Amino acid sequence: MKCEEVSRELIAYLDRRANSAERQEVEGHLASCAPCRARAEEFRRVWTVLDEMPVEEPSLGFDARLRQRIADEPRPGWFRWFVPQPRLALSMALLVALCVWVSRMPRENPTTATIPSVPTEQQQFQVIENLGVLENYDVLSKFDALSELPGPAAPAQQKVDSKQDDSGGM
C-alpha cells in the first residue's frame, strides 16, 4: 500500500471505523512508513484540540418560540378542499384534456362497418320518382339520339339546330 492510498483510509483507521482488512493494510504500511506514522499521530492530536470547542446552549426561549411557530401553522380542515392545490389542479386539467381528446376521436360503429348499407328512405324515393321518366318512350328515344352524336361536333350541331329554330320562328 502506498502513502497516497493509505491517506484515504487513514481517517477511518484512526476513528476505528475501518474494517479488519483495511486496518491490517494501514497498520502494515504505518509499521514501515515513518512520515505516515507521524501524520497519523498529528491527526490524533488534531482531534484532541477539536474537543476544546465549547458546546453552545440554545437560548431559553428556543422551545417556546418553536411551539408558537408550530401553533401558528395553518390547521388542516374541511375548507382545505377549497384551497387551490397544484397537484389537484394538474390532475383535473389532465382529466379534462383526456376527455376532450377521446370525444374528438372518429367513432367507428362496428354494425355499419360490416353490414352493407341499407338504402335510406330518401334514396328509395328518388328511384321511385325517376321511374316515370324512365318509362317515357320519348325521353328514352331522345337519350338514344343524343348518344349517337359525335362528341366534338355536338356543340356545333346544337348551334346549327338553334339557328334553324330561330329562323323558322321568325
Place this chain on the structure above:
Amino acid sequence: MIRSDVELMLDVKAGDTASFDLLLQKYRLPLVNFLYRMVRDTATAEDLAQEVFLRIYRARKDYFAGAKFTTWLFRIATNLALNSVRDNRHRRMEVSLDAPADDEEAPIQVPTREMRIDEHMIERDRAEFIRRTIAALPEKQRAAVLLHKYEEMDYGEIAKVLECSESALKSLLFRAYETLRIELAPLMTQPVGNRAGEGRPS
C-alpha cells in the same frame, strides 16, 4: 420503553405532539451547535434550527420509515446552513464593493500562557481560534468534519447528508483534517490542562 427516532416520528405523523417534543429535546442541542459551527452566528444558528424543526413538522404526514431520522434532520440543516453561508457571502461581497469592510474580524493570535494569565481567557481564545480555523474550511469539508467529529455519524450517513459517495467523503475528510493539522499546529504544541477525549472523534 425507549422509542427509536423512527418510532417517534411515526407517532408524530399520527398526530402525537408529545413525540415531537421528545425529538426536539433530543436534537435541539446538537443541531444548534452544528448550525452555529457552520454559520458562526448564534442568532442565525437558532433561526435555522427552528426552521429545520418546522420543516420536519410540516413534512410529518409524508414521513416514511425508510431513511434514518438523523440523516434527514442533518440533511435539511446542512442545506439551510450552506444557503445561509452563501447568502451571507454575497451580502458581504456587495457591501465590500461599496465601502471598505469595517466589520472584518480582527486576526486572532494564537494564545499562549505568556500572553494571558487567566486560564479561562486562554481557553476562550483557543476555542475561538479553533472555531475560525474550522470556519475557514470550504463549506462541504466543514460540514463533513462537523458531522464526523461532533455528531459521530458513520460514513454512509454523512455521505447521504452531503450527497456524495463514501469514497469522495473519505477524500473530503482527509483534505479537511490535513488543513486542520497544519492550521492548528500552534495549538497542538501548547496544550491546555483540561483536555477532553483521547485523540479520536468523541
